[in-house]
Amino acid sequence: xxxxxxxxxxxxxxxxxxxxxxxxxxxxxxxxxxxxxxxxxxxxxxxxxxxxxxxxxxxxxxxxxxxxxxxxxxxxxxxxxxxxxxxxxxxxxxxxxxxxx
Amino acid sequence: xxxxxxxxxxxxxxxxxxxxxxxxxxxxxxxxxxxxxxxxxxxxxxxxxxxxxxxxxxxxxxxxxxxxxxxxxxxxxxxxxxxxxxxxxxxxxxxxxxxxxxxxxxxxxxxxxxxxxxxxxxxxxxxxxxxxxxxxxxxxxxxxxxxxxxxxxxxxxxxxxxxxxxxxxxxxxxxxxxxxxxxxxxxxxxxxxxxxxxxxxxxxxxxxxxxxxxxxxxxxxxxxxxxxxxxxxxxxxxxxxxxxxxxxxxxxxxxxxxxxxxxxxxxxxxxxxxxxxxxxxxxxxxxxxxxxxxxxxxxxxxxxxxxxxxxxxxxxxxxxxxxxxxxxxxxxxxxxxxxxxxxxxxxxxxxxxxxxxxxxxxxxxxxxxxxxxxxxxxxxxxxxxxxxxxxxxxxxxxxxxxxxxxxxxxxxxxxxxxxxxxxxxxxxxxxxxxxxxxxxxxxxxxxxxxxxxxxxxxxxxxxxxxxxxxxxxxxxxxxxxxxxxxxxxxxxxxxxxxxxxxxxxxxxxxxxxxxxxxxxxx
Amino acid sequence: xxxxxxxxxxxxxxxxxxxxxxxxxxxxxxxxxxxxxxxxxxxxxxxxxxxxxxxxxxxxxxxxxxxxxxxxxxxxxxxxxxxxxxxxxxxxxxx
Numbered sequence: 001x002x003x004x005x006x007x008x009x010x011x012x013x014x015x016x017x018x019x020x021x022x023x024x025x026x027x028x029x030x031x032x033x034x035x036x037x038x039x040x041x042x043x044x045x046x047x048x049x050x051x052x053x054x055x056x057x058x059x060x061x062x063x064x065x066x067x068x069x070x071x072x073x074x075x076x077x078x079x080x081x082x083x084x085x086x087x088x089x090x091x092x093x094x095x096x097x098x099x100x101x
Numbered sequence: 102x103x104x105x106x107x108x109x110x111x112x113x114x115x116x117x118x119x120x121x122x123x124x125x126x127x128x129x130x131x132x133x134x135x136x137x138x139x140x141x142x143x144x145x146x147x148x149x150x151x152x153x154x155x156x157x158x159x160x161x162x163x164x165x166x167x168x169x170x171x172x173x174x175x176x177x178x179x180x181x182x183x184x185x186x187x188x189x190x191x192x193x194x195x196x197x198x199x200x201x202x203x204x205x206x207x208x209x210x211x212x213x214x215x216x217x218x219x220x221x222x223x224x225x226x227x228x229x230x231x232x233x234x235x236x237x238x239x240x241x242x243x244x245x246x247x248x249x250x251x252x253x254x255x256x257x258x259x260x261x262x263x264x265x266x267x268x269x270x271x272x273x274x275x276x277x278x279x280x281x282x283x284x285x286x287x288x289x290x291x292x293x294x295x296x297x298x299x300x301x302x303x304x305x306x307x308x309x310x311x312x313x314x315x316x317x318x319x320x321x322x323x324x325x326x327x328x329x330x331x332x333x334x335x336x337x338x339x340x341x342x343x344x345x346x347x348x349x350x351x352x353x354x355x356x357x358x359x360x361x362x363x364x365x366x367x368x369x370x371x372x373x374x375x376x377x378x379x380x381x382x383x384x385x386x387x388x389x390x391x392x393x394x395x396x397x398x399x400x401x402x403x404x405x406x407x408x409x410x411x412x413x414x415x416x417x418x419x420x421x422x423x424x425x426x427x428x429x430x431x432x433x434x435x436x437x438x439x440x441x442x443x444x445x446x447x448x449x450x451x452x453x454x455x456x457x458x459x460x461x462x463x464x465x466x467x468x469x470x471x472x473x474x475x476x477x478x479x480x481x482x483x484x485x486x487x488x489x490x491x492x493x494x495x496x497x498x499x500x501x502x503x504x505x506x507x508x509x510x511x512x513x514x515x516x517x518x519x520x521x522x523x524x525x526x527x528x529x530x531x532x533x534x535x536x537x538x539x540x541x542x543x544x545x546x547x548x549x550x551x552x553x554x555x556x557x558x559x560x561x562x563x564x565x566x567x568x569x570x571x572x573x574x575x576x577x578x579x580x581x582x583x584x585x586x587x588x589x590x591x592x593x594x595x596x597x598x599x600x601x602x603x604x605x606x607x608x609x610x611x612x613x614x615x616x617x618x619x620x621x622x623x
Numbered sequence: 624x625x626x627x628x629x630x631x632x633x634x635x636x637x638x639x640x641x642x643x644x645x646x647x648x649x650x651x652x653x654x655x656x657x658x659x660x661x662x663x664x665x666x667x668x669x670x671x672x673x674x675x676x677x678x679x680x681x682x683x684x685x686x687x688x689x690x691x692x693x694x695x696x697x698x699x700x701x702x703x704x705x706x707x708x709x710x711x712x713x714x715x716x717x718x
Binding site for chain 3: 108111112305323
């Protein structure tokens with residue numbers, strides 16, 4: 001359970017970090033705007049949360065091995081979405097723009 | 102960055118390119134075989150069906166086993182048992198015979214009798230040593246080549262970071278629909294960055310594991326030339342005295358084992374179990390019984406505890422535990438061996454290993470593609486690298502498939518010009534691998550797609566042969582608890598599927614009618 | 624004569640590789656030996672001293688190799704690597 005939560009946190013963190021970059025935000029929203037400035041810190045926050053969750057579940061010894069790999073998987077998921085179907089993130093982007101802008 | 106001058110970046114580019122081209126195939130082979138080694142126990146069970154035992158949690162009695170060993174073993178100076186576990190359900194048993202040869206057996210935990218095994222080196226006997234030393238035993242040359250490749254990989258990773266100008270900006274970028282060169286480089290960058298901590302950890306920890314082999318002078322000089330003292334202090338090895346010639350019965354090994362585990366568990370605070378039971382100078386007054394917890398199931402650290410007992414009396418001679426920094430080193434090494442019981446991590450390592458293979462292969466592919474227009478028809482060097490790349494990537498994978506197929510097809514008593522069945526399986530591997538190089542040299546770019554199709558066919562064939570020649574296929578295996586066989590068959594089928602997809606993409610690319618229409622850019 | 628690697632002739636490149644991989648190996652071996660002799664003097668167990676040096680070894684070796692690839696003064700820097708290696712060997716021998 002905690003591991004799934006960690007994976008979700010890591011993935012959302014990666015998605016937020018990607019969206020905070022101009023090229024990806026513009027590909028997703030199909031506009032020339034930029035993401036709100038809170039998106040990037042939120043992304044890092046989620047990444048940090050995933051680390052905490054992994055260590056809570058696995059301890060530091062296994063956690064040190066598991067967490068970097070979890071981040072790798074999350075990054076891969078993010079890249080896949082952005083490469084194959086960025087429009088999937090359009091509603092997320094809209095939500096962030098409405099709340100943060 | 103102001104400090105990274107163009108000259109520095111060029112130098113890193115030069116180093117990255119040259120090391121990559123020269124050692125790329127070695128690195129791929131090591132990574133491929135390493136990825137397979139993660140599942141060596143499962144591969145062993147698949148290839149040696151007699152060891153497909155469902156693990157029983159009951160403790161084995163080593164006194165009982167010792168009472169049943171053959172006379173030649175009874176007189177041996179070196180008898181070794183590997184304690185069974187879920188992934189190694191048969192008891193490993195090997196001893197040094199009178200003629201200094203090693204006899205290797207798997208014992209049935211229920212009866213203590215040797216299992217009638219298919220003669221095969223399988224994962225632990227072939228893939229694992231291949232990963233360590235490329236099967237080049239002469240003067241440990243293979244270990245040195247692998248070590249050089251490991252060092253090169255670390256240099257490549259660091260230099261790669263310096264070359265990649267827009268790491269942050271392009272971290273999440275992958276453009277599969279762009280031209281082959283761009284897509285290949287994107288995939289190379291992507292696979293490198295995603296698994297970077299893992300790709301750094303593996304060669305680093307691998308080199309550390311063989312530190313005694315790679316830096317013998319440094320270590321022995323620190324111990325004033327006394328290598329035995331170095332081993333004893335750093336790994337817990339015990340220098341066993343020679344046989345005295347006087348016979349003496351062995352005290353209860355099971356009692357000693359319980360005592361060792363009690364001591365270790367008290368020190369660690371959690372239960373610690375033995376993995377290795379070794380009897381030295383069996384039957385002699387100088388007999389010694391040696392216990393080690395080589396691969397704990399619940400921790401990353403490996404091999405922290407050694408207990409040595411006097412054989413005839415059962416008295417504890419030495420209780421070793423790793424000192425603090427030794428334990429940190431053992432953690433790093435344990436992270437490489439990955440023998441602990443953590444299945445999600447095991448599968449992540451497998452994906453990481455495959456990712457490493459993708460990283461290396463796409464690196465070499467990019468080298469070829471970026472010189473294709475200039476050199477493809479003009480340079481012998483290009484043709485050599487091309488043939489080596491194809492043979493070294495799809496070729497070695499295909500050879501692995503052929504090895505598995507040979508395992509299922511060769512009759513139990515197969516011999517040919519003095520080579521036993523296990524050796525014949527290896528021959529098939531080498532012959533098919535050599536064939537893929539020739540195929541690649543002649544057919545050049547078309548060989549990629551053809552070899553990928555062959556890999557797909559091999560994967561499916563292997564699974565069907567397993568179902569035909571043994572009593573468990575992946576459907577029945579998961580029900581009856583033979584998880585190893587189920588995993589293996591599923592991975593083979595998944596691999597076959599992946600190879601087929603790759604083959605389709607590759608043959609589409611060399612289609613003279615042109616690549617699929619490019620989609621709107623990112 | 625100074626110059627970047629991509630302009631170097633074969634001889635200078637061979638020197639860079641020998642000094643980097645070979646000289647670096649010598650330096651790292653000597654580093655392990657010297658650490659194994661020196662650190663126990665401040666109370667560390669010898670086995671631990673060597674374990675620590677072995678873990679640090681690659682963090683020394685890889686930068687040396689990168690240095691020899693990147694430097695614009697390969698002769699000077701290669702000789703420096705060899706000099707340090709020699710010094711460490713002597714240090715290990717003396718202690």
